[in-house]
Amino acid sequence: MLFSKPQKTRIYLRENVFSLSDLRYLPRWVILFIDIIITSISILVSHLLIVGLDVKHYKFFPLPLMFCLIISLNVFFMYLFKTYLGVIRHSTFIDLFKIIFANLSTAITLVFFNYITYFTFGEKIILIPFVGFYFAISCLFLFTFRLFVKTFFNAIKENKRSSYRKKIYILGDDDTSVAIAQAIISNPNLPFDICGFISNQDKKVRIKLLGKSVITKSDFIKSLKIKDHDISGVLLIKETMQKDELDFWVNLFLENNLKIYKAPSMQKLRSNEMINHIKTIQIEDLLNRKPIKLDNTEIKKRHFQKTILVTGGAGSIGKEIVRQVALLEPLQIVVLDQSETPLYDTELEMRETYPHINFKFVLADISNLSRLEPIFAKYNFSMVYHAAAYKHVPLVEENPHEGVLVNVLGTKNLALLSSKFGVNRFVMVSTDKAVNPTNVMGASKRVAELFVQSLQNLEGNTTKFITTRFGNVLGSNGSVIPHFRKQIAKGGPVTITHPDIVRYFMTIPEACELVLNAGTMGKGGEIYVFDMGDPVKILDLAKRMIKLSGFEPDIDIKIIFTGLRPGEKLYEELLSDNARTLPTSHEKIMISKDPTMHFDEIDELTELVINFSRKEEKQEIVRILKSIVKEFKSNNSIYESLDK
Structure with a gap:
């Protein structure tokens, strides 16, 4: 034929x-x-x-x-x-x-x-x-x-094929780089044409790899300066690079309008779908740090053949906790959330991914004690991971009663039930916004922290109450990065509240690994904080995202400053002013020694703020929150008058 x-x-x-x-x-x-x-x-x-x-x-x-x-x-x-x-x-x-x-x-x-x-x-x-x-x-x-x-x-x-293929260089000339280049060359479906390799050494060598030239770092940079190249992008292997080195090359490529591609792992190189694994580098790759690595033996022992409850299990943090716990061979995982559609989507994903795990998906509101108590009575929970919370600052600022009912009353219900039914460990997910809060959301989470801590030394309590506190999570619901990505996709503008605003970032797996490790390490009553690295300026983040998308900031995509939102502050903190830290067995994890409150005092005050929340009396709610959290000073908010 x-x-x-x-x-x-x-x-x-x-x-x-x-x-x-x-x-x-x-x-x-x-x-x-x-x-x-x-x-x-x-x-x-x-x-x-x-x-x-x-x-x-x-x-x-x-x-x-x-x-x-x-x-x-x-x-x-x-x-x-x-x-x-x-x-x-x-x-x-x-x-x-x-x-x-x-x-x-x-x-x-x-x-x-x-x-x-x-x-x-x-x-x-x-x-x-x-x-x-x-x-x-x-x-x-x-x-x-x-x-x-x-x-x-x-x-x-x-x-x-060369007419539509993208001409790229491979950053690196080691065995991994050669293996990746070989895989690309032998795959006719990939839209890439390898022009050569960029050596990290400045010593000139007259060699070729796979028939492609090897160019030194200085010669490559020189060719960029004099525009003596016809390549459209560079493929880098992120796992083999230090953060400083990665930042240097990314900045260089972005300044010269080169596309930056991220190579897949060697396992994915063997996949028939490798074309789907070579992608342009994302801002998450540049912010990401090496994850914590601790001894998983103790973590598995705490979860093996145990029944685990994860509240907020359909959210970005809760869902990742469920994923990680599922790998530890528990007896059963009960996933609780009040959002119907996300919970259903989570059920479909988990049953498909972990068919051997016994899951139970519960639609419930944590502020409803009569709904929660039968659940605790039915299941013999060994661990409770409490990730359910209202976390959007402007929405909670506008609706403080809802924030208190979920973040304070919901946490109170879960913590008291955990103590009553003898749960071994209760691990609460908190936020850096609870430190010196300037908004209702952060204050409500700080009140929840104080209540959970107060239970530790309560007579008759056997549950170990542990709190984890960290900053913004990349890719989580409501995170700034997906928001910017949508704005860029629409052609802009990208909106930023203030040119000087900075935030700490970590990945979802990192955040959840901290939660699991804290649940294992904790003796009870601790607030664990994570070394978040250096804070990131949101303006720089937006500019980088625009450049990574192939556009020029303020030329192709406009950046607009909208002003700080109610309750928002320029800088987030992980430790309060009068707190001190204690080291743990891992250099990246510390214990924050914040002031605590006696159970009777915090119990009475939380009942008071909860009662006002049921009546939706906003001013009284915030006033009581400020009496509990003395460092709570409203910023750019209608509640600033209460500070006077």
Whole structure:
């Protein structure tokens, strides 16, 4: 078959655009005919070599008859070994072996006939050197023909693909870089054309890897400065780079309008879907740090064959906690949330991903004590991870009663039930906004922290109450990064509240690993804080995201400052002013020694603020919150008057 149906249609429609690469494959008899011609030429060349050596053929058979016998034998073995069935442009070593076996069988048969006639008639029919020449030359010619066709078609395909392929360099020249380049080159579906490798060394070397040049770091930077390049992007291997090194290269590429691609892991390189794993680098990759690595033996012991409750389990943090706990072989995971659709989506994901885990998905409001108590009575919870909360600062500022009912009353219900039913450990997820709060949301979370801590030393309590506190989580619901990404996709503008606002960031897996580790390490009553690294200026974050999307800030995508929102502050803190920290067994995790309150005092005050919340008396709610959290000073809010 010469052409596929679509190609025939193009011909019938008299389209005059045709490429040799459109040719599918020749009929098998044509390939066999070409092979016969090649074997005939091989016989002729072998004959000329014998003549050149001044050696005469035996005269048992006339030479033309002898040559016809050889060709007939060779065709028989070609048919036997099916050497003509392979598509030539896709020839492999298997096809080469078939050719060798067919020709070797021909040579052995000729030698066998030679000795039969010798012992029968006393004469030989063919020169052994001639058979050797013929075997070597025919194998060479047949293989060269296939190699030529294969190379010819590959060259046509490469030329055709180069018109739409992106020319890129690989950053690095180590074994990993070469393996990734090899995978890309051998995958015709990938829209990349490897131009060469950028060496991290400045020492010039005249070598090539996979036929591609290796350029030094300084020479590459020099070519960028003088615009002496025609590449569109660079592929880097993030896992092999330090953060400072990554920042240097990313800044350099962005300044020169080069696309930055992130290489997949070596495991994904072996996947047939590798095309889906080479992606442009995202801002999360630049903010991400190496995750905490602790001894998972103790963590698994705490969860193995235990029943675990995760509140807010359909949220970004709660869902990741569920994922990580599912890997620890628990007896059962109860996932509780009040959002119906996200909870259903979570159920579908978890049952598909972890079919061996016994899940129970509960639709419930944590502020409803009568709903929660039967759940605690039914299940013998060993661990409670409390991630349910209202966390959006402006919304809670506008609706302080709702914030208190969920963040304070909900936490109070769960903590008291955990103590009542003898839960081994209660781990609360808090926020850096609870430190020196300037908004109702942060203050409500600080009140929740104080109540949870107060239960630790309550007479008769056996539950260990632990709090974890961290900053913004990349990719979580309501995070600034997805918000910016949507604004950029729409063509802008990108809105920022203030040019000087800064925030701490961490990844969702990091945050949840902290929660699990804290639940294991805690003795009870601690507030764990995480080394968040350096704070990130949101304006710089927005500019980088715009550049990573291929646009110029304030030219292609405008940046607009909208002013601080009610309750928002420029800088978040992880520790209060009068707090001190204690080290733990891991350098990245510390214990914050914040002031505490006695249970009777905080219990009375929380009941008071909860009662006012039920009446929706906003001013009284915030006034009581300020009496509990002395450091709570409203910022850019209608409640600032209460501070006077």
